[in-house]
Amino acid sequence: MAKKQIIKLENVWKTYQMGEVEVNALKGVSLDINKGDFVAITGASGSGKSTMMNLVGCLDIPTKGSIFLDGKDISKVSESSLAQFRGQKIGFIFQQFNLIPTLNALENVMLPLEFQDIADDLARKKAMDILNLVDLGDRAGHLPSQLSGGQQQRVAIARSLANDPEVILADEPTGNLDSKTGSDVLKLLERLWKEEGKTIVMVTHDLKLASHAKRRIQLKDGQIVAGG
Amino acid sequence: MKLQKSFKLALNILLHSKLRSWLTILGIVIGVAAIVAIVSIGEGAQVSVQERLSGLGADLITISPGFDRASGGFRGGFGHGRRSETPSIESKNLTKRDIQAIKSIDGIKYIDGVISGSANIFYLAESSSGTINGVDPLAWRNIVTTELEAGRYLGPSDKNVIVIGNRIAESTFKQPLTLNRAVTIEDRLFKVVGILKEAGGFGGDDNRIFMPIDTARNILEDVGREKFDSIVVKVDNPGLVDTVLEQIEARLMISRHVSERNKDFSITSSKATQERIQDITQTFTIFLAAIAAVSLLVGAVGIANTMFTSVLEKTKEIGVMKAIGARNFDIMLIFLINSGMVGLVGGLLGIGLGSAISSVLPNLISGFGPGGQLKTVIPISLLIYALLISIIIGMVAGVIPAYRASKLKPVDALRYE
16 A cells, blocks of 8 residues: 655756856755655755755745645645645754744744644643653743753754644754764654654754664755665 | 734743843833823913913903904004004094994893003002003903902992002012002002902903093093993803804994905904914924924834844744744734834833823923913823824834745745854
8 A cells, every 4th residue: 555645846956046156956856755754864065955855844945846745736825825734744843943032842832833723722731742742841831041952952843743743854853962862862753753653854964863764865966866 | 823822922022122122112212201291281281271261251252443364463554553452543443333333232241341551650659550441340340350359349430449450469569559558540549449369371460450441531641532442242151252253243344334354343252362372382282292203203213123133133933933834924913013012112101201201390390381380281092192103103113024024935034043
């Protein structure tokens, strides 16, 4: 039985205008990400990795080609409905954690639910459950600045899980952490993949980190050179 | 996103804002405080004008000779006439015939023909000049709006007696001029039979000396027999003033054989005077408030400036919010509400400061206006308007920054450092 396709890239090109020069960051990339995948996208800097991450995360629209998120062509929907759709389907984890500094841990985790108009009580309960899942239930009232790097990243992971998304997209999730907390975060991701059945897409330059993934895609000069 | 959540996030931004935002708010505070203080002074002036003028009697109509097109303004002509109140030729003076002409108008209660002029007064070897009003004792005692402090009004059989205004009694001479004292006016001896209470304000009776008209005709040289400097009419009730005024005007135009074009008399009511003075104070208040509004405008530019910086600072957060599902409209609303809140806080502090200033001001500035005390009045509507305006200013100033924030592309915003 064919696995359910969640994100599909079809001959995707991304071209940036750098002054007079046109730079092709991606050149005709095609990729399927299926439910239950644990994919690592690797490549040296300048390989088109970040562009790939933005497109897979539906944060950007391709210059040429199509991207389907859960069967929907993302260049055919309005910016706002894409935002809402993205919020439901994809959870983001960033290298810099990117928590809202003025909101406490619980409020940060509640935020994606609030953008989906989930009732306050429900959102609060759900967010609390997820914080407990990442072992931060006792830190719910802390501001990001009162948390360690590893704790912040766990809050960010909790936030990415809030809307129960199909895919978790992690951009260098351990890049800002020491090796011990980094491996804790990685273990958490693996647990989410194994136990919760989440689809995980990890973008990294770290081959050791990538080796934990079940499927590795290597980018070079805007093209997939291995694992496509 | 639900509206209450947008409010919560906007409030969160405000509560965590830096000194810069508070300085911005200060701009609005100063503007609003200035407007509240100025308008409260203007309103206070209105109220005290009203209080003073209502003493003049809202049921009185005054007819005077000569006509000025902009009533109350410049009376044309140089070298005509001998007194400024009677700018033109003798024939234009008011006469007994004019009183006859209007006597039968319905609604008129009393008619008092008055002559007036200045004369020298001697009291205990001191000399001063004062305004003499020759009045019909019977009509006058019913028309006069200033109450007696001591003594009595003029009676029908009085001859060489006077009733004096409060200031003449109290402060014109070194020794107060009291009841039953004698003063010399133009070589005749007069006895003070009445002293009026302080009338205060505009055109009051404080500096006047009242005597029977027949006696006054002997003292004031340039008033012919049968002639008057003004005719004061009291109507049955203030509601009739306008209709009676029109009828008087029509009758006099017929009896004096003049038309609208060459009218040689003017006719005013104290009601009209009140309205005119209120117009003036109102215009003055609006003018000052407009100046204060400029500072609000500067405050608005300040808010816009801070909002731009704030959006720039929060670019990455905006990117994150968009990545996790915020729509453009959500972002727009958060920042718009935030700038509205800046206006609201500025407005609240501003009306607080403005009210404080306007309550302290009367104690700081005394003796404002003729014999009066500076008065301030803060109508609730002023506070509500001030608050609404500052919220609107905040939101208008925030429109462009908020729109920009909403249009940020998530990719670009996330990359922003």
